[in-house]
Amino acid sequence: MGRIIHARDIDAILASNGYEPSEYNPTTGWGPGYRTAQAGRRQVNVFHDGPGEADSLTAYQRELQAAGYCVIPDQMDRGGRRRLHVPSREEHPVRALTIRQPWAGAIAHQSKRVENRSWKLPGKHEGARILIHAETQLDRDAQIYGPHLGVYGAVVAVATVTGCHWSEDGTCCGPWGFDRAYHWTLTDVVALTEPVPAKGALGFWTPPDAVLAAVQRQVYLPERTSP
Incomplete structure (x- = not known):
């Protein structure tokens, strides 16, 4: 089992570099500043409350990376909060999963x-942030149409695997679920503006550092400001 990471350690790094924590007021809510949240034993999430969210998270990321942590920026579903995922030092931040087009x-x-698989999701990957990699081959039986489905051999999105269940008839996951298959449920999907070329593999695989860095540059972009 990897080393446990504590929110208090991330707090200490940010505070030592002059950043102010967000304080909660029962009347007005959270004040401006950084806020950390424990996400299991091996990950901490970092948020910024108040104005300047984009620039502040970029600054926090820089400080934490300088302290030796891997930092994965992302944004929650439906235009939700931006945040930083900080895994324990002994945990690789993400794995990748190769999926045929047009499913990816x-x-x-x-x-x-939902991702349909013949094998059960390993428990250690439940709740993990993963890269969605489009295979070089097309599933010719799939009748899925639309833009952005012709990318092959590249990472096209980032998602969180939230769970796994067996389905006999496939109806539990709407039109995307297969019958007699394990359904791996996904959330917080963020599509990449520019797919990142990469060589895939069977099962979960570890993306090279260069691929991960290219994904990180796209998953979270600073807000535009008026001139």
């Missing part, structure tokens, strides 16, 4: 939030 593209750009 349907996850990235359509409403597909």
Whole structure:
């Protein structure tokens, strides 16, 4: 088992570099500043409350990376809060999963939030942030149409695997669920503006550092400001 990471350790790094924590007021809510949240034993999430969210999270990311942590920026579903995922030092931040087209593209750009597999999701990956990688081959039996489905051999999105269940008839997950298959449920899907070329593999695989860095540059972009 990897080393446990504590929110208090991330707090200490940010505070030592002059950043102010967000304080909660029962009347007005959270004040401006950083806020950390424990996400299991091996991950901490970092948020910024108040104005300047984009620039502040970029600054926090820089400080934490300088302290030796891997930091994965992302944004929650439906334009929700931006945040930083900080895994324990002994945990690789993400794994990748290779999926045939057009299914990978349907996850990235359509409403597909389930991956159908013949094998059960390993428990250690439940709740993990993963890269969605489009295989070099096309599933010719799939009747899925739309834009952005013609990308092959590249990472096209980032998602969180939230769970796994067996389905006899496939109806539990809407039109995307197969019958007699394990359904791996997905959330917080963020499509990449520019797919990142990468060589895939069977099962969960570890993306090279260069691929991960290219994904990180796209998953979270600073807000534009008026001139």
